[in-house]
Amino acid sequence: MSEIVRKGMLLKNASNLLIKANTKDKNEALKKVSESLEEYKELILMENEKDVEQAVRMHMKESLVDRLRLTEQRIRDMMEGIKAVMDLKDPVWQSKEVWTLENGLNISKMSVPLGVIGIIYESRPNVTVDAFALALKSGNCILLRGSSSAIFSNKALVYAIKEGLKKSNISEDVIQLIEDTSRESVVEMLKLNDYIDLIIPRGGSGLIQSVVKNATVPTIETGVGNCHIFVDETAKVEEAVKIVVNAKTQRPGVCNACETVLVHESIAEEFLPLLKEALNQTVEIRGCLLTKQIIDVAEATEGDWSEEYLDYILAVKVISNVDEAIAHIGKYGTKHSESIITEDYSNSEKFLREIDAASVYVNASTRFTDGGVFGFGCEMGISTQKMHARGPMGLNELVTVKYVVRGNGQIRE
Amino acid sequence: MSEIVRKGMLLKNASNLLIKANTKDKNEALKKVSESLEEYKELILMENEKDVEQAVRMHMKESLVDRLRLTEQRIRDMMEGIKAVMDLKDPVWQSKEVWTLENGLNISKMSVPLGVIGIIYESRPNVTVDAFALALKSGNCILLRGSSSAIFSNKALVYAIKEGLKKSNISEDVIQLIEDTSRESVVEMLKLNDYIDLIIPRGGSGLIQSVVKNATVPTIETGVGNCHIFVDETAKVEEAVKIVVNAKTQRPGVCNACETVLVHESIAEEFLPLLKEALNQTVEIRGCLLTKQIIDVAEATEGDWSEEYLDYILAVKVISNVDEAIAHIGKYGTKHSESIITEDYSNSEKFLREIDAASVYVNASTRFTDGGVFGFGCEMGISTQKMHARGPMGLNELVTVKYVVRGNGQIRE
Numbered sequence: 173m174s175e176i177v178r179k180g181m182l183l184k185n186a187s188n189l190l191i192k193a194n195t196k197d198k199n200e201a202l203k204k205v206s207e208s209l210e211e212y213k214e215l216i217l218m219e220n221e222k223d224v225e226q227a228v229r230m231h232m233k234e235s236l237v238d239r240l241r242l243t244e245q246r247i248r249d250m251m252e253g254i255k256a257v258m259d260l261k262d263p264v265w266q267s268k269e270v271w272t273l274e275n276g277l278n279i280s281k282m283s284v285p286l287g288v289i290g291i292i293y294e295s296r297p298n299v300t301v302d303a304f305a306l307a308l309k310s311g312n313c314i315l316l317r318g319s320s321s322a323i324f325s326n327k328a329l330v331y332a333i334k335e336g337l338k339k340s341n342i343s344e345d346v347i348q349l350i351e352d353t354s355r356e357s358v359v360e361m362l363k364l365n366d367y368i369d370l371i372i373p374r375g376g377s378g379l380i381q382s383v384v385k386n387a388t389v390p391t392i393e394t395g396v397g398n399c400h401i402f403v404d405e406t407a408k409v410e411e412a413v414k415i416v417v418n419a420k421t422q423r424p425g426v427c428n429a430c431e432t433v434l435v436h437e438s439i440a441e442e443f444l445p446l447l448k449e450a451l452n453q454t455v456e457i458r459g460c461l462l463t464k465q466i467i468d469v470a471e472a473t474e475g476d477w478s479e480e481y482l483d484y485i486l487a488v489k490v491i492s493n494v495d496e497a498i499a500h501i502g503k504y505g506t507k508h509s510e511s512i513i514t515e516d517y518s519n520s521e522k523f524l525r526e527i528d529a530a531s532v533y534v535n536a537s538t539r540f541t542d543g544g545v546f547g548f549g550c551e552m553g554i555s556t557q558k559m560h561a562r563g564p565m566g567l568n569e570l571v572t573v574k575y576v577v578r579g580n581g582q583i584r585e
Numbered sequence: 586m587s588e589i590v591r592k593g594m595l596l597k598n599a600s601n602l603l604i605k606a607n608t609k610d611k612n613e614a615l616k617k618v619s620e621s622l623e624e625y626k627e628l629i630l631m632e633n634e635k636d637v638e639q640a641v642r643m644h645m646k647e648s649l650v651d652r653l654r655l656t657e658q659r660i661r662d663m664m665e666g667i668k669a670v671m672d673l674k675d676p677v678w679q680s681k682e683v684w685t686l687e688n689g690l691n692i693s694k695m696s697v698p699l700g701v702i703g704i705i706y707e708s709r710p711n712v713t714v715d716a717f718a719l720a721l722k723s724g725n726c727i728l729l730r731g732s733s734s735a736i737f738s739n740k741a742l743v744y745a746i747k748e749g750l751k752k753s754n755i756s757e758d759v760i761q762l763i764e765d766t767s768r769e770s771v772v773e774m775l776k777l778n779d780y781i782d783l784i785i786p787r788g789g790s791g792l793i794q795s796v797v798k799n800a801t802v803p804t805i806e807t808g809v810g811n812c813h814i815f816v817d818e819t820a821k822v823e824e825a826v827k828i829v830v831n832a833k834t835q836r837p838g839v840c841n842a843c844e845t846v847l848v849h850e851s852i853a854e855e856f857l858p859l860l861k862e863a864l865n866q867t868v869e870i871r872g873c874l875l876t877k878q879i880i881d882v883a884e885a886t887e888g889d890w891s892e893e894y895l896d897y898i899l900a901v902k903v904i905s906n907v908d909e910a911i912a913h914i915g916k917y918g919t920k921h922s923e924s925i926i927t928e929d930y931s932n933s934e935k936f937l938r939e940i941d942a943a944s945v946y947v948n949a950s951t952r953f954t955d956g957g958v959f960g961f962g963c964e965m966g967i968s969t970q971k972m973h974a975r976g977p978m979g980l981n982e983l984v985t986v987k988y989v990v991r992g993n994g995q996i997r998e
Contacts, residue, residue, distance in 0.1 A: 418996035536992030558985040572971035579949030583831035
């Protein structure tokens with residue numbers, strides 16, 4: 173029996189027990205886990221240091237080493253994250269719809285856990301703790317497959333989590349870490365339909381596409397964002413500049429940052445010089461031919477319209493109207509977050525209705541697409557697909573439904 | 586360009602236009618389509634006759650030939666079905682959740698169409714019309730891949746539907762039939778991620794499993810039902826007999842019919858002889874060893890616990906308690922519909938909570954799991970998976986969501 177099948181069986185079994193837990197059981201277990209992170213922080217930091225040393229030895233980019241590194245503060249942040257999840261409303265065994273048929277059958281559409289959630293992620297150890305907390309609160313077990321570059325950190329974290337669970341009413345088997353970090357372990361996990369109900373890949377678009385294409389277990393595509401802002405003819409120019417600057421530069425490495433600005437031809441001569449000035453040479457602009465007639469910038473190629481830079485680079489295209497904006501976004505967008513800056517009522521409604529994306533905005537930065545900001549407390553990722561969950565995935569996206577039907581002898585005529 | 590890619594492109598394009606249609610446009614188009622079925626009924630019946638003749642020549646089972654055969658009455662039934670869909674509430678551009686953040690951003694979680702839905706089905710021509718009507722009302726385009734045995738009927742029906750659409754504000758391109766009925770056309774369809782948002786397979790478990798395993802387009806698994814009834818120690822015996830007889834015999838060929846009865850050992854001696862008498866030799870009983878000690882029936886083998894008979898056969902097992910019932914159903918069930926017959930409050934609640942299925946019942950027949958019965962008007966199938974939709978899929982399961990965010994210049998701090 174492979175490691176993954178063995179752990180899958182343990183999870184499946186734990187899942188059948190976890191369905192019986194109530195909110196108090198789950199919150200007390202989260203509290204014990206939080207305390208355990210404190211108790212084992214020396215171990216966690218020591219093991220993390222091994223990952224960091226190896227990363228430095230392998231010349232990992234400094235920004236990535238930084239994401240990998242744990243500190244006492246970061247462990248406290250994880251504990252805060254657990255606390256935040258404890259404070260959220262339990263998403264399980266809730267119903268917004270209860271009705272009674274003419275024959276007296278009473279039907280409730282109840283929320284229930286998915287069962288076992290698998291997550292495949294890169295070298296951020298905090299995801300280990302966040303994903304566990306969200307899964308447990310929503311009544312799900314979790315199978316973690318982290319990056320080999322964080323394996324010492326992840327093993328220590330999962331050790332601490334399990335020690336915490338042992339002091340609670342919840343089985344330590346609700347969390348399992350795959351220690352085999354070979355490519356084969358991912359391939360095996362993607363086909364484990366008997367034991368896993370959902371796989372969420374978190375990471376670059378290469379990882380995500382590979383998971384989505386090869387999995388037979390249901391998956392949720394997350395987080396690739398080629399986001400646009402369309403500055404319409406009637407936009408308030410100063411507001412538009414502020415919004416674009418914010419969406420591009422406030423945190424360029426995230427999926428809801430803006431990558432391309434589309435500018436209405438009637439406003440381009442006024443808007444573009446102001447934008448260029450505001451970006452103040454910190455952002456490289458790549459413009460279409462019409463853009464280049466107005467401001468002195470590099471020329472955009474066809475490839476620029478598709479690129480998610482995640483960097484201080486912005487593509488700019490001058491277009492004729494809102495329909496052209498909608499068509500461009502339909503062709504090059506990734507259905508994440510799209511915004512129109514306009515004072516034209518009809519154009520704003522048209523854009524909101526016709527753009528096919530998880531979040532569509534009028535007169536605001538795309539940077540707000542985020543579970544925390546939307547009020548979900550936190551998120552397991554941002555879905556850019558349409559099935560099951562779309563947009564930021566909080567606790568309510570980690571459940572499914574069950575029709576509970578109470579009768580007193582009804583048979584079908 | 587293959588037939589399927591060409592039709593996929595037409596659908597994608599039609600989908601971008603259909604998002605602009607309002608409820609009146611969609612209902613008027615449905616009305617025109619209904620009238621067109623009446624207008625072209627001679628053509629439809631003539632083409633259907635070709636399919637039926639060939640089916641008879643190929644010695645198709647009479648029950649299947651009957652499902653394939655169209656009559657004037659059945660065409661009127663299809664028209665009634667369209668009328669029923671017209672009467673349902675439009676599921677698109679509705680919101681149950683609208684909230685405003687501290688910074689003034691107003692967020693609505695709106696329902697929007699999925700886009701293009703593909704359906705792969707067997708030889709029931711009425712599915713062609715039903716699926717089209719449900720898709721159009723929910724703002725979706727539809728790609729149909731029916732069986733080769735119904736190809737003449739399906740071509741005639743789609744011709745009539747398109748002629749109806751030509752008299753409306755909706756493009757005739759919203760519906761496309763794949764005329765290539767080779768196996769290859771299914772394989773190509775399953776990978777058409779650029780043009781199809783969801784594929785729903787309807788048919789036997791072989792078809793469904795092949796689709797789910799091989800598709801890269803998201804799919805929804807439907808309709809395989811190995812449903813159980815657990816007759817607990819405290820069941821009202823006469824009521825239990827009536828419910829089992831109903832769930833087994835009212836329509837044995839459907840997915841929510843009962844296939845296995847689990848009987849508490851304390852009630853078995855009273856219940857089983859009454860059940861055998863009530864089934865009155867129309868149903869073959871296959872029992873476990875304990876069952877055979879009470880009534881004279883054939884012996885059940887291990888394979889019987891997994892089988893979806895869809896026939897006048899019932900497996901019976903005597904067990905010790907509700908936990909054993911839950912474990913048996915967890916091992917052999919298909920997560921469709923499961924029922925407990927009991928007067929014990931704690932056992933009923935335990936069963937409802939711990940059984941992992943789309944519908945769980947207390948003291949009622951499993952035969953009620955049905956979109957029409959549940960009050961959804963009709964259904965596109967019954968999902969037995971957990972992602973996106975579970976249980977009967979009506980119009981509300983054919984949509985996704987979009988966060989619509991209205992601001993007045995907000996940027997992220």
